[in-house]
Amino acid sequence: MATVIELTYYPVKGCAGTPTSAATLTPAGLAHDRSFMVVSEQGVFRTQRRDPRLAVIRPSISADGERLSLHAPETEVLDLHVDTSGERRPVDLFGTAYLGIDQGNAAAEWLSHVLGRKSRLVRVPPEHHRITSGRTPGTAGYADSSALLVVSRSTLDLLNRRLTARGAGLLPMNRFRPNIVIDGWDEPHTEDRAHHVRIGETELGYAKLAIRCAVTMVEQETGRKAGPEPLRTLATYRRATRGGVAFGTRFAVLRPGVVMVGDAVHVTSWGETEL
Structure with missing residues (x-):
């Protein structure tokens, strides 16, 4: 069974994340994100x-x-x-x-x-009203796009296998700054096809693929740029039809509630990948 293994919110856009074992999921994402x-x-x-x-x-x-x-x-x-x-x-x-x-x-x-x-x-002011784009519209604070970024462990494992095959080093998950990390999906990029997801008492709707930028080349512990990876390797197998390279998936919040590390992840509707 797929489960949540990491939860992270980022109180200040662009700054380090705060890992947590449980969080309130609001319409705009994890509380304070x-x-x-x-x-x-x-x-x-x-x-x-x-x-x-x-x-x-x-x-x-x-x-x-x-x-x-x-x-x-x-x-x-x-x-x-x-x-x-x-x-x-x-x-x-x-x-x-x-x-x-x-x-x-x-x-x-x-x-x-x-x-x-x-x-x-x-x-963000209390009256902040922002409609995010994607297949499932939603809202968010100052996030780049939708309320949540979801990445599975197998997705990172595939990238790291490809990196090591090219002689590059392994990358940690924090290079990609996800809110929710899921384990238990054997097939990499399963999150791309999960169009309606239930986690605990919450529900998520697929918005779009996450198109990645140069932030993924920054070492999060040191604040030092360490490119050209992972973008160089991602470009060999994750080019998106609308441009850029995709890694992870953005979701809108359909039903708020509490989400916890260890919660089971149930996909109630599947779709085709947009890659």
């Missing part, structure tokens, strides 16, 4: 594509979402009271305009020091 975003002074989101040192920033957020701490090597911890009612400011995510609540000058100074570029921290 991508609810904050680092932006330039002009409001444009920062990404590991251009700022790989985001990876070394480890956020931790209280269960009620009222306190956020930021940790980075050789830097004093920043502890913030989260502002959910302040003035909204325009932010830009992949060219689409949204709003964010600025979290103040202390956060801006801390991030600017760590990243070496003038930066500010914003939070």
Whole structure:
């Protein structure tokens, strides 16, 4: 039987993830996932594509979402009271305009020091209304696309076999920054065909394949770019018909609830892969 073996949410977009054994799944994904975003002074989101040192920033957020701490090597911890009612400011995510609540000058100074570029921290406003695209529409905070990214263990195992055959090293799952990792599917990329999924009391609907970018070439422990893998190898067998290379699958949330490591994964509707 397929089961959930990892759950990870990413409180600050682009920064390190927080593993957990149980999480509340909201319509926008795992609770607190991508609810904050680092932006330039002009409001444009920062990404590991251009700022790989985001990876070394480890956020931790209280269960009620009222306190956020930021940790980075050789830097004093920043502890913030989260502002959910302040003035909204325009932010830009992949060219689409949204709003964010600025979290103040202390956060801006801390991030600017760590990243070496003038930066500010914003939070998704409570009234944030975003419709995500894909076969199953949904919503999300500041995630790149849909609410959830799902990858199976066998999918990574296949990639690692191909990498080692080319003389490259093995890659950990965190290179791909999934929210949910599933084991028990013997066939790699089974998640591509799972169109309706039930996990515990929650239900997920297939949205789209996850097209991968240069973030997968960043070592998440060090914030160092280490390309050209895995994109070079993925390009040999995972080219998507609409361009790019696909690895993992994005899902929208059909029914919220609690999801836990160890939960069984039931696919109630299968479809053809879009690759």
